[in-house]
Amino acid sequence: MADVSCDGCGEEVADTLSRTVSLSVDGSGVDSQTLCPGCFADWIDRYEREMRPEPAPTVEGIDFVE
Numbered sequence: 001m002a003d004v005s006c007d008g009c010g011e012e013v014a015d016t017l018s019r020t021v022s023l024s025v026d027g028s029g030v031d032s033q034t035l036c037p038g039c040f041a042d043w044i045d046r047y048e049r050e051m052r053p054e055p056a057p058t059v060e061g062i063d064f065v066e
């Protein structure tokens with residue numbers, strides 16, 4: 001197996017440490033990246049922020065009775 005380069009930082013990463021990320025981009029495509037653990041964590045963090053620019057919707061007008 002050839003060495004795998006991280007798409008995030010360009011560093012070569014061992015196969016066992018590589019991560020392949022597949023996701024829908026704007027619902028029209030799939031983006032695949034091979035990331036080292038560090039970049040993978042950064043990517044997830046950024047992804048969650050971008051996909052959730054607004055706080056979770058609040059529930060109004062509904063009374064929950066315990």
Ligand SMILES: [Zn+2]
Binds near residue numbers: 008036
């Ligand atoms: Zn990296």
